[in-house]
Amino acid sequence: MNNSLLVVVAASAVAYGTPLLYAALGELLAERSGVLNLGVEGMMLMGAVMGFWTVQRIGGSGPLVLALAILVAMLAGAAMAAIHAFLVVTLRASQIVSGLALTIFAGAAGLSSYLGNDLELADSPARHAFTTPLPKALTDLPIVGPIVFEHSVLVFASWGLVALVALYLSRTRMGLNVRAVGESPAAADAMGINVAAYRYAHTIAGGALAGVGGACFSLAITPQWIDGLTQGAGWIAIALVIFAFWRPDLCLVGAYLFGAFSALPFTFQARGILKQIPPELFQSLPYVMTVVVLVLVSTGLAKRRLGAPAALGRPYVREER
Amino acid sequence: MIRIERRLRQPAWLTVAVPLGSLVAAFALSALVLLITGHDPIHTYRRLFDSAFIANGALSATVVSATPLAFTALAAAAAFRMNLFNIGGEGQLYMGAILAAAVAIATGGWPTAIVVVLMCVRGAIGGAVWALIPGVLRAFFATNEIITSLMLNYVAALILTYLIFDSESYWRDTSSFEARTFPQGKTFPDSARWPSFDVSGLVVPLGFVLVLACAAVLAFVYTRTRFGFEAAVIGDSPRAARYAGMRTRRKILSVMALSGALAGIGGASQDGDFRHLLDPRGLTQANYGYAGIVIAALARYNPFGAVLVALLLGGLQNAGYTLQGADFPAGLVGMMQGMILFCALGGELLVRYRIRVGRGAVAAPAEAAA
Numbered sequence: 001m002n003n004s005l006l007v008v009v010a011a012s013a014v015a016y017g018t019p020l021l022y023a024a025l026g027e028l029l030a031e032r033s034g035v036l037n038l039g040v041e042g043m044m045l046m047g048a049v050m051g052f053w054t055v056q057r058i059g060g061s062g063p064l065v066l067a068l069a070i071l072v073a074m075l076a077g078a079a080m081a082a083i084h085a086f087l088v089v090t091l092r093a094s095q096i097v098s099g100l101a102l103t104i105f106a107g108a109a110g111l112s113s114y115l116g117n118d119l120e121l122a123d124s125p126a127r128h129a130f131t132t133p134l135p136k137a138l139t140d141l142p143i144v145g146p147i148v149f150e151h152s153v154l155v156f157a158s159w160g161l162v163a164l165v166a167l168y169l170s171r172t173r174m175g176l177n178v179r180a181v182g183e184s185p186a187a188a189d190a191m192g193i194n195v196a197a198y199r200y201a202h203t204i205a206g207g208a209l210a211g212v213g214g215a216c217f218s219l220a221i222t223p224q225w226i227d228g229l230t231q232g233a234g235w236i237a238i239a240l241v242i243f244a245f246w247r248p249d250l251c252l253v254g255a256y257l258f259g260a261f262s263a264l265p266f267t268f269q270a271r272g273i274l275k276q277i278p279p280e281l282f283q284s285l286p287y288v289m290t291v292v293v294l295v296l297v298s299t300g301l302a303k304r305r306l307g308a309p310a311a312l313g314r315p316y317v318r319e320e321r
Numbered sequence: 322m323i324r325i326e327r328r329l330r331q332p333a334w335l336t337v338a339v340p341l342g343s344l345v346a347a348f349a350l351s352a353l354v355l356l357i358t359g360h361d362p363i364h365t366y367r368r369l370f371d372s373a374f375i376a377n378g379a380l381s382a383t384v385v386s387a388t389p390l391a392f393t394a395l396a397a398a399a400a401f402r403m404n405l406f407n408i409g410g411e412g413q414l415y416m417g418a419i420l421a422a423a424v425a426i427a428t429g430g431w432p433t434a435i436v437v438v439l440m441c442v443r444g445a446i447g448g449a450v451w452a453l454i455p456g457v458l459r460a461f462f463a464t465n466e467i468i469t470s471l472m473l474n475y476v477a478a479l480i481l482t483y484l485i486f487d488s489e490s491y492w493r494d495t496s497s498f499e500a501r502t503f504p505q506g507k508t509f510p511d512s513a514r515w516p517s518f519d520v521s522g523l524v525v526p527l528g529f530v531l532v533l534a535c536a537a538v539l540a541f542v543y544t545r546t547r548f549g550f551e552a553a554v555i556g557d558s559p560r561a562a563r564y565a566g567m568r569t570r571r572k573i574l575s576v577m578a579l580s581g582a583l584a585g586i587g588g589a590s591q592d593g594d595f596r597h598l599l600d601p602r603g604l605t606q607a608n609y610g611y612a613g614i615v616i617a618a619l620a621r622y623n624p625f626g627a628v629l630v631a632l633l634l635g636g637l638q639n640a641g642y643t644l645q646g647a648d649f650p651a652g653l654v655g656m657m658q659g660m661i662l663f664c665a666l667g668g669e670l671l672v673r674y675r676i677r678v679g680r681g682a683v684a685a686p687a688e689a690a691a
Contacts, residue, residue, distance in 0.1 A: 038467065042659075083663065092674075093666040096406055096467065097618055101666060104615060105659020109608045111354070113652030118358050227652075232475050239468045280483040287472040291458070298464040320327070 002146050009260060009267055011146040014155060017259025019044070019216035019230070021158050023237035024244065024251045025165050026209030030081070031241060032169060033202035034182040034311040035088060038099025040210050041234025042106030043080045047073035047211025048218035049112045052225045053119055055128050062128040066219065070154075073215035074208035080106050081207020085200045092315040108228025121225040129223035130154055152220050154212070159252075161209075166248040178202060182309030185316035195316050210234065232287065233262075239290045243297050245307035261286040324677045325670075335672050340619055340630075343664035350664070351657045365649070372643045373636030381524040382643075385595060387628075387635025388528040389414065392587025393613025394620065394627040395535055396448075400580040401614075402543060402622050403556040407577060409455060409470030410584040411610025412477030413448035417585025419481065420447035421592045422492055422506065422599040429510030436513050437527065440589045448585020449578040451477060456577030460570040466577075474610065481601040492599045506598035515593035528590030532631075535583060536624035543624075552576055584610070608655065612638065615662045634658060 023040050030037045037043075051073035058065055084102050087093040106112055116122055130152030132139055139150040169175040180188040181198045189195050217229050236258055244250035265282035268274055274282075352362035372379055393410040400407035421444040428436045454473060458464040484490040486504045494500040494507045515527040543549035555562040555572055562569060587609065596603060616634055620626030641654035670676075 087663065087666055091667050091670045093669060097662070098666055100406075100408065100614055101618075101659055101662035103659075104611050104662060105656060107611075107655070107659075109611070109655035110652055110659050111656040114354075114650050114656050115358070115652070117650035117652055118360075232472070235468060235471050239472075242465065242468075278483055278487050280479040280487060284476045284479045287475045290472050291454075291464075291469045294468060295458055295462050295464050298458075299462050 002140070002142060005267070005271070005273070007143055007146055009263060011150065012263035012267060013256050013260035014147060014151060015221060015259070016262040017255040017257075018151075018155050018158050019213040019221070019233055020237050020240060020258055020262075021162070021251060021255035022213035022216065023210045023234055024240040024255060025158075025161060025248060026077075026206035026213070027238055027241050028206075028244070028246060028248060028251060029165065029178075029209070030203045030206035031312055032182045032246060032309055033178050033199045034185060034309055034314065034316070035085065035199050035203045036095045036099065036313045037081065037084050037102070037203060037206060038096060038238065039080060039084055039102025039106065039234075040237050041108075041230060041232065042103040042110065042112070043077040043207045043210035044214030044217075044230045044234045044237075045108065045112035045228065046076040046080050046106045046115075047214030048229060049116050049119075049121065049214075049225060050076035051211070051215035052121055052126060052218040053115070055126050055219060056121060056124070057119075066128050066130060069219060070212060070215055073211040075211070077207040077209070077211020077214065078204045079207070081204045081210070082200075084207075085203040088315060089196050089199045089203075092317060095313050095315075103234070108230075113227045116225050116227060122227070124224065126219055126223035128219075130220040154216055154220055162248050162252050169248070179309075182311055185311050186318075189316070189318060199316075210237075213237070236262075236286060236290050239294050242308075243293050245297075246309065247307060258286055258289070261289050325674045326677065328673060328675050331672055336621060339668040339672050340621070340626075340665060343619070343668040344633075344661060346668075347657065347661040347664040351653075351660050354656065354660075355653075360648075365653075368644055368649070369637065369640045371640075373640035379636075379639070382639045383632060383636040384523065384525055384529055385635075386639035386642075387631045388526060388532055388594065389587045389591055389607070389609045390612050390616055390635050390638070391529070391532040391628045391631035392535070392590065393584050393609045394616035394631050395532065395539055395613075395624055396580045396584035396587070397614045397617035398620070398622040398624060398627050399539055399543075399583060400576055401617060403552040403572070403576050405459070405556075405573060405576055405580075406467045407452060407455065407470050407580045408467060408614060409452060409473050409610070410580075410587075410613050411608070412470070412474035413451045413581040413584035414588040414591070414609055415477040415481050415604055416447035416451040417444035417588025418447075418592050418604060419484065419492070419588070419599060420444060420585070421589035422509070425509040425513035425592055426491065426507050429512060431512050433512050433514070433516065437515055437593065440513065440593050441531070441586050444585040444587075444589025444592075445582035446585065448581040448583070448588060450581070452577045452581020452584070453574065456574050456581075459577075460573040478601075478605050481599070481604065485599060485601050494598075506600060509592070509597045513593060514597060515590070517594070526590070526594040528587075528594040531586065531590060532628060535586065536628050539583075539624040548575075584613075607638075612655075612658055615658045618662055619665045634661075 023044055027040055051069040054069035054072045055065055084098055087098040088095045104110055132150050134149050139145045177193050181195050185195045218225055222229055240254045243254045268282055269279055355362040355365055373383055396410045421440040424439045424443045455466040455469040458469055459466040484492045485506055489495055492506050494505050517524050517526045551567045551572055555569055616627055616630045620630045637654050645651050
């Protein structure tokens with residue numbers, strides 16, 4: 001039963017959806033504070049390459065090295081986000097162009113590829129990779145075993161993170177401040193909230209989460225380093241935030257939906273299903289579906305700007321408001 | 322005390338000095354990355370410049386690399402001027418290359434002049450149609466064109482792969498046993514090889530001449546016509562444009578089509594000038610579309626500036642290919658391109674704002690906000 005197509009697709013949807021979930025939650029934090037960061041793809045790739053480097057080059061017991069790798073991936077993503085924050089918050093640059101610059105700088109043909117080649121990370125499998133920590137008794141359960149339990153710590157942690165981000169934004173003082181900064185920075189400023197500090201902090205935190213998302217690829221899904229291994233996941237994550245109306249709980253739903261689109265081609269190919277249909281058709285599914293979903297969502301958005309922070313994408317300059 | 326205040330007038334010399342300064346800053350910062358990763362920046366840069374501009378035949382190779390970059394840069398400049406962020410130049414170039422290749426294969430024995438025109442037209446159509454998908458979605462459904470145009474890059478790359486590697490399409494060479502085992506595109510007939518010109522030792526491909534012509538047309542359209550004026554107004558203030566009765570939707574569609582057509586002609590030039598077959602690997606590895614955005618931004622969306630900057634970055638890209646190896650990791654050139662864009666963005670602040678240190682007569686609250 002656990003080998004049936006539906007269960008396998010559902011299980012791999014969760015696995016492939018997890019990096020999207022991390023990256024989307026990170027982007028959500030940044031956007032809620034009013035900073036649009038289009039550099040997610042670059043930040044994910046930097047997290048992926050630096051996390052993988054840690055696992056290959058640092059000695060020690062498996063779990064310890066993996067924990068360290070996640071930390072390094074977070075730092076790498078955060079460092080990239082800090083560049084973006086400096087450019088758009090302090091230097092008031094266009095958020096769109098700066099985000100694109102970040103993707104070009106760190107992306108598949110940029111720094112992440114440079115580091116991957118320079119540190120000779122390609123063509124070798126990860127020395128340690130994330131696997132499920134749960135006993136066989138749980139993972140062998142029919143249906144729920146593979147879908148819910150047969151996952152790594154990264155997946156379980158992402159569920160906690162969804163709850164954490166949701167509670168943070170809706171139930172804490174700081175969360176309220178973040179929303180104020182994203183909706184009306186001038187009003188937040190008048191209340192004595194440090195707009196720049198909030199924007200820096202949440203953009204950088206978002207980068208750290210994108211870094212973890214990248215590490216999901218290089219340490220759990222693929223586990224190895226390939227140039228540009230995220231294949232556009234960062235861009236799908238940005239679309240996910242719009243799809244989720246800037247709400248963390250809906251990010252979870254969207255991430256697994258798109259996880260399923262990304263997982264389908266591999267599952268079909270592995271099982272030899274629908275061989276007469278070219279594989280490229282399935283491979284294009286996540287990209288085409290992103291466009292379709294975005295169109296569906298934006299037709300509604302055009303009428304009522306559901307959930308989008310009012311000051312998203314606009315620099316805040318006190319004397320120019 | 323440091324204050325940042327908006328300039329009332331932007332001095333002309335700054336618009337040249339700032340891009341140049343950003344280039345210098347980008348090279349300095351990239352040198353830092355090289356140092357940290359244990360490379361000698363001076364040695365690396367010397368080799369880079371030698372194989373980009375100085376070595377025998379390097380300059381001709383640089384013009385070759387610069388041609389597609391200039392096309393995608395013009396494509397980006399055309400759309401970005403109207404705050405329409407078409408980052409699908411990559412995919413639009415592929416679609417142009419696919420359609421142009423079909424003409425090239427079909428028209429064996431025709432006069433080259435006619436084939437060139439047909440390839441350009443078909444390339445432009447391919448690129449324009451591909452760009453109109455995000456254009457229509459933006460105009461009628463208010464869908465974010467950044468994400469849709471980017472997603473279509475991946476789809477276009479998959480179409481390209483499908484045509485050569487996973488099907489027996491019209492574009493694929495299936496004439497011999499070898500070609501069937503190692504898939505590749507059909508080689509074009511001689512009539513579809515675009516001519517090149519020898520300017521005292523420098524080989525200039527026809528594509529580069531075309532891109533100069535396109536730059537001139539684009540500059541004329543954007544500075545001298547009603548079309549360009551309206552595009553600029555819509556870019557600066559969509560609301561004002563609506564009050565003035567400008568047709569925003571129609572303009573979005575035509576600017577996206579123009580942008581896509583430029584990238585598509587770039588694809589046709591790739592076919593006719595250099596590759597002489599439909600080459601998925603070569604096209605998808607080059608990242609022409611993304612580099613084009615860097616170039617357009619650095620040239621501050623000025624068409625002639627874009628061609629000039631394309632020559633510079635084309636040199637880097639060309640050198641990157643030549644030198645690629647163990648002591649010269651791939652990705653260095655892309656990293657430097659991103660760095661240049663960062664610095665150009667930071668430098669933009671100096672054009673728009675004046676930074677005052679000390680002696681502020683008014684107690685300015687600016688530093689807290691900045």
